[in-house]
Amino acid sequence: MRGxxxxxxxxxxxxxxxxxxxxxxxxxxTVLALVTGYLVYLGFSSISLSFSTExxxxxxASPGGMRNALxxxxxxxxxxxxxxxxxxxxxxxxLSEYDADSxxxxxxxxxxxxxxxxxxxxxxxxxxxxxxxxxxxFNGWAGALALAFIMVPIIAxxxxxxxxxxxxxxxxxxxxxxxxxxxxxxxVVLPAAMGSTITGIMLAIARVAGETAPLLFTALGSRYLTTxxxxxxxxxxxxxxxxxxxxSPEEKRLAWAGILILxxxxxxxxxxxxxxxxxxxTKAE
Amino acid sequence: MSTLSIPRPEPVAQQSAPPAxxxxxxxxxxxxVLHVRGFSLHYGKKQxxxxxxxxxxxxxxxxxxxxxxxxxxxxLRSINRLNDTxxxxxxxxxxxxxxxxxxxxxxxxINLRKRIGMVFQKHNPFPMSIFENAVYALRIAGxxxxxxxxxxxxxxLRATALWNxxxxxxxxxxxxLSGGQxxxxxxxxxxxxxxxxxxxxxxxxxxxxxxxxxxxxLILDLRAKYSxxxxxxxxxxxxxxxxxxxxxxLGRLVEYGPTGTIFQTPKRGQTEEYICGRFG
Numbered sequence: 001m002r003g004x005x006x007x008x009x010x011x012x013x014x015x016x017x018x019x020x021x022x023x024x025x026x027x028x029x030t031v032l033a034l035v036t037g038y039l040v041y042l043g044f045s046s047i048s049l050s051f052s053t054e055x056x057x058x059x060x061a062s063p064g065g066m067r068n069a070l071x072x073x074x075x076x077x078x079x080x081x082x083x084x085x086x087x088x089x090x091x092x093x094x095l096s097e098y099d100a101d102s103x104x105x106x107x108x109x110x111x112x113x114x115x116x117x118x119x120x121x122x123x124x125x126x127x128x129x130x131x132x133x134x135x136x137x138f139n140g141w142a143g144a145l146a147l148a149f150i151m152v153p154i155i156a157x158x159x160x161x162x163x164x165x166x167x168x169x170x171x172x173x174x175x176x177x178x179x180x181x182x183x184x185x186x187x188v189v190l191p192a193a194m195g196s197t198i199t200g201i202m203l204a205i206a207r208v209a210g211e212t213a214p215l216l217f218t219a220l221g222s223r224y225l226t227t228x229x230x231x232x233x234x235x236x237x238x239x240x241x242x243x244x245x246x247x248s249p250e251e252k253r254l255a256w257a258g259i260l261i262l263x264x265x266x267x268x269x270x271x272x273x274x275x276x277x278x279x280x281x282t283k284a285e
Numbered sequence: 286m287s288t289l290s291i292p293r294p295e296p297v298a299q300q301s302a303p304p305a306x307x308x309x310x311x312x313x314x315x316x317x318v319l320h321v322r323g324f325s326l327h328y329g330k331k332q333x334x335x336x337x338x339x340x341x342x343x344x345x346x347x348x349x350x351x352x353x354x355x356x357x358x359x360x361l362r363s364i365n366r367l368n369d370t371x372x373x374x375x376x377x378x379x380x381x382x383x384x385x386x387x388x389x390x391x392x393x394x395i396n397l398r399k400r401i402g403m404v405f406q407k408h409n410p411f412p413m414s415i416f417e418n419a420v421y422a423l424r425i426a427g428x429x430x431x432x433x434x435x436x437x438x439x440x441x442l443r444a445t446a447l448w449n450x451x452x453x454x455x456x457x458x459x460x461x462l463s464g465g466q467x468x469x470x471x472x473x474x475x476x477x478x479x480x481x482x483x484x485x486x487x488x489x490x491x492x493x494x495x496x497x498x499x500x501x502x503l504i505l506d507l508r509a510k511y512s513x514x515x516x517x518x519x520x521x522x523x524x525x526x527x528x529x530x531x532x533x534x535l536g537r538l539v540e541y542g543p544t545g546t547i548f549q550t551p552k553r554g555q556t557e558e559y560i561c562g563r564f565g
Contacts, residue, residue, distance in 0.1 A: 167409070169405060169407055169409035170409060170411060170412075171370075172367060172370070172403075172405060172409070173403075173405065173409045173410075173411065173471070173474075174411070174421070175367065175370065175398065176365065176367060176398060176402070176403035176405070176475070177398065177399070177402065177403075177421060177422040177425065177474065177475065177478070178395050178396065178397075178398035178399035178400075178422060178425065178426070178478070179395070179421075179422075179425045180395055180425075183425050187421075187425070188411050191412070191413075192411075192412050
């Protein structure tokens with residue numbers, strides 16, 4: 001079927017395909033924009049300074065603020081990072097630098113991949129059985145450890161991938177001057193991969209800051225401002241959950257404000273990751 | 286360069302063992318700093334070095350030449366045991382340095398590499414400042430004294446003719462230097478801890494002719510203090526820079542002698558054919 005008819009049909013098909021792609025893209029972007037706009041509008045109208053300066057009052061009619069939850073999430077994520085980041089990085093170092101093909105590395109890698117995809121509610125229940133029950137009550141440590149459990153596989157795999165990208169010539173140059181393997185890794189290879197590793201860590205933090213299910217079963221949540229991880233511990237996500245599913249419209253409005261803050265936090269973290277990545281790429285050139 | 290008359294080695298089944306390497310008598314008169322004795326190496330199932338014996342003279346430049354895949358880089362990297370990092374490598378024979386086999390179980394590889402420095406084909410300064418690159422080897426040896434480090438850095442950078450170009454930006458990134466400067470920095474990094482032997486694996490192959498000339502000049506100067514073994518693809522470079530030349534082919538040492546003799550009156554036919562550009 002050669003000839004002008006063929007060409008016309010061919011061109012028409014191209015145009016049609018192109019139009020369909022555009023239509024779908026516009027559709028999705030519109031939906032996203034509407035949803036985000038709605039969220040921002042709802043959250044914005046509920047946000048006020050008292051959100052971050054007052055603690056919950058327990059009074060459904062005037063619920064106060066979410067200061068304790070903001071601080072609580074900060075502390076939980078901080079503790080989780082203190083535990084999860086070194087463990088993740090060292091695991092990544094092992095997978096990439098030491099016996100990359102050893103009998104242990106394969107299973108470890110597989111386990112990391114599986115754990116990275118485990119539903120967070122499973123982590124929560126695990127945390128309940130292993131950390132809450134022995135201690136006798138819900139506590140902040142359990143919450144932090146559950147979050148760390150989620151962070152470690154993500155950071156380990158990212159670190160491993162980034163370390164593999166460091167050219168072998170650096171390792172050889174360092175070994176050639178008589179550095180030990182550990183020295184080589186920690187003074188040359190890891191710093192060379194540091195920028196990308198940091199972005200990996202930031203993404204893991206963004207992921208974990210928005211987790212609710214693990215905290216429901218471990219830290220439980222609290223109406224009070226507390227910095228003692230031995231007690232039930234407040235967090236932004238759990239607080240939002242409680243307010244959003246409760247009956248009080250005032251509390252629901254606070255939940256919207258909390259959601260806005262959470263989304264903004266994740267947005268800022270992701271944006272920082274992008275900026276850092278771009279800076280690293282231009283520096284490398 | 287004609288490729289029509291590439292000499293094909295006879296199939297193994299029909300051939301008796303290849304003739305032993307010819308080592309010119311002038312080498313016996315030299316003091317030697319390293320002895321390779323009957324050294325063989327396998328990468329997994331493939332044998333890369335066959336019973337190589339070679340003595341590296343002290344305070345001279347020894348070039349290893351030969352076509353691609355002849356094993357010269359493999360031999361060089363075996364000297365400071367850098368081949369240990371490759372999985373599946375098996376060695377036989379010995380490399381004697383300071384009276385002991387480098388492949389002994391009791392050898393401290395870290396220490397060995399402090400006394401045998403290495404420069405690689407592609408310049409690979411660390412992503413740190415010029416100063417940190419220069420003193421890296423000293424820092425890992427535990428040196429903390431700022432004065433000592435500064436002096437060592439200056440000495441190494443002067444020796445590689447980098448001092449004047451970099452003294453005002455010692456703490457700037459090493460990656461901002463040109464290719465030739467980076468390679469000279471790598472040489473400075475290698476000589477800063479004052480090793481006894483310097484191994485150079487095709488150090489100029491990634492450089493432009495002017496940078497190459499500078500590095501070659503440097504190699505001739507380095508002879509005063511270090512014993513240099515240099516692998517090179519470039520025969521003219523070997524002729525310019527080295528005192529002794531070893532020709533290798535298919536994992537075997539074919540001929541080894543003073544550079545002038547190898548290039549003008551080689552004893553082995555294969556050497557002559559390689560030199561005349563008939564293969565490789």
